[in-house]
Amino acid sequence: MDYLSDERKKSDFDVEAMKVAWAGSIQEFQLSDRMAKLVANDPVFEKFTRPMLGRKELLKNTLRKSAHAWKLIIDLRLSEEEAKWLRLYVDEPAYTDLHWGMFIPAIEGQGTEEQKKKWLPLAKKMQIIGCYAQTELGHGSNVQGLETTATFDTRTDEFIMHSPTLTSSKWWPGGLGKLSTHAVVYARLIVGGQFHGVHGFIVQLRSLEDHSPLPGITVGDIGLKFGNGAYNTMDNGVLRFDHVRIPRNQMLMRVSQVTKEGKIMQSDVPRQLIYGTMVYVRQTIVADASKALSRAVCIATRYSAVRRQFGSRDGGPETQVIDYKTQQSRLFPLLASAYAFRFVSEWLKSLYLDVKQRLEANEFSTLPEAHACTAGLKSLTTTATADGIEECRKLCGGHGYLVSSGLPELFAVYIPACTYEGDNVVLMLQVARFLVKTVSELGHKKPVGTTAYMGRVASLMQKNSAVQTAEGWLNPGAVVEAFESRAARMAVRCAQELAKFGNPEEGFAELAVDLVEVAVSHCQLIVVTKFFEKLQQDIPGKGVKESLEVLCYVYALFLLHKHQGDFLATGYLTPKQASLANAQLRTLYSKVRPNAIALVDSFSYTDHYLGSILGRYDGNVYPKLYEAAWEDPLNDSDVIDGFHQYVQPILKQRLHSAKL
């Protein structure tokens, strides 16, 4: 029985066409759908018991699933794209993520042709397992502060890898603790007693025969992390070197080379390319944000349509909680954000692919913008997604707190995204640096790409919003101009404040809070703009474009409402115009309401992937919650283990004293 069928009938757009719009293309939809079903129908990928498992059992279970996934990849000859979807739907962080997601990309981006030829075939056949060992106990954000040393020994033509202090211990790398045989290790290059910057080195950690750590290497897991199950399927590790020798040709040498004689040769490649793997991964993290948020929103939306509280008249049904305006005002902006992040990630991927091609051809001019966009959008989308998942849990009331809602584990596994691949505040400060530089160069350099609007800064500073009615806000030009003006005015104001400091670095440190706000406003502008640009494309299917238009306005006007202080303080909007935007937002919520279930169905998530009783496709929540309670190990027996030993004596004592 489909308890949500009435809801599904209310929608006024073609859900199948929306699935294609969400996926990006019919090919991508079919590919993703095939992998989702493959995983959902395979009992090896069962995951409901995961939060109940102890750490060793949990990790072993992950290894079993990873081995099975690898077998499927080989046996079914899955393409790289199919393997990525398979990994997504298996939905369990594993050592293989870092192997494919960072170790291989680091070699691809920073290795010479010779190095790629040697290492990539081994890695791609999984004859070696690698991880990305950058962060240390003492330093994560400050990469130039890393302490591990790689000292060149001209006599033997080797680097000596060493951990000189406790704080130089590598700490956090995923896959490092128990599984990696190799790592790309970031260390201070020392040649002839001089420091020559931080570079990557390929280091073998464990024997390929018996997997034991090689001499001079101390390696292990860093211990249990937040939440049951969640990221504990990953062996984040600690690593120390005691004068471990590696051949010279294991330094990744695309950026700088060390000759046999100990000479440093710089290629034309900028040194920032050493950070290139992070640009790649940050871009994938933006795509993952839309997946995680859409998943939480799908659960909360379906459950909000099932759940009823208050409002019964004449014995009729109570009100569905999704009909409360407060529920809509918390839920629908998150639904809109999931779509907004999906489309901005699509754009970011194309920007990244373009930069990658240019880098391969030794053309580096667009790297700073790619860095700013990937850093800023990673920060913006992961912060919003982490907060959004928690909001979805609250939107589900008490039942959202049950593990079987799927939300606690999703939250626990997701929140480190705000920290890994760059702390979100540190990344926004990088965007701020880029913007301040752009403003300072306005007189002699035309801003391009996502900062092109800064070229119109004079008019953006003068012109105020012309919106007179709530309907006036349903105009892409009016909305985009509002976001451009806010971002430009905040950036210019900050630049003026900075100019008052004799020492720019001192000014940057003092104004850091304002600078982060400038960076956030710039990144929100990018997301809003890319959503409107998406709507310019041909999007087939009855009512699909219209529904996306509504979501686009919800996303933009919700942000405008949330940050109205900025829009008012910069003088672009009057209080009346801000309140008209809010009135329009209320109207938009009622347009989303009949389509809400269909909009989350369009994510096309299987019940397996959602992993949530509250978010079941059929809405059959209560019987399944009731059934699941009886499957809890505590309910194996009527009287629990420990009762006779610890509780009964107390009860008996009470009876005894009552008699007295």
Ligand SMILES: CCCCCCCCCCCCC/C=C/C(=O)SCCNC(=O)CCNC(=O)[C@H](O)C(C)(C)COP(=O)(O)OP(=O)(O)OC[C@H]1O[C@@H](n2cnc3c(N)ncnc32)[C@H](O)[C@@H]1OP(=O)(O)O
């Ligand atoms: C099929 C499988 C698929 C699987 C897919 C799954 C993928 C995996 C999922 C995710 C798993 C997560 C695992 C997590 C991994 C990690 O966390 S790895 C470690 C990540 N660490 C960080 O992100 C550290 C953050 N710190 C930094 O990025 C930088 O050090 C810093 C903050 C930017 C440094 O600041 P500063 O000291 O000022 O920098 P400098 O070294 O002096 O350089 C400044 C100049 O360099 C430019 N720049 C900085 N970063 C980059 C970059 N990434 N790319 C390009 N350019 C960069 C910066 O703009 C400065 O430029 P100029 O102004 O021109 O000088």
Ligand SMILES: Cc1cc2nc3c(=O)[nH]c(=O)nc-3n(C[C@H](O)[C@H](O)[C@H](O)COP(=O)(O)OP(=O)(O)OC[C@H]3O[C@@H](n4cnc5c(N)ncnc54)[C@H](O)[C@@H]3O)c2cc1C
């Ligand atoms: C689950 C998980 C997986 C990870 N996987 C890997 C991996 O595979 N490989 C790897 O190398 N690393 C990995 N890391 C490490 C991760 O990249 C770092 O933790 C991250 O870059 C943040 O650095 P940090 O821990 O040094 O934070 P810190 O920099 O110590 O941050 C602490 C606080 O200081 C603030 N702060 C720091 N610097 C500044 C500044 N300049 N201005 C203002 N505020 C500042 C931050 O905002 C934050 O609030 C992982 C981390 C986690 C949690």
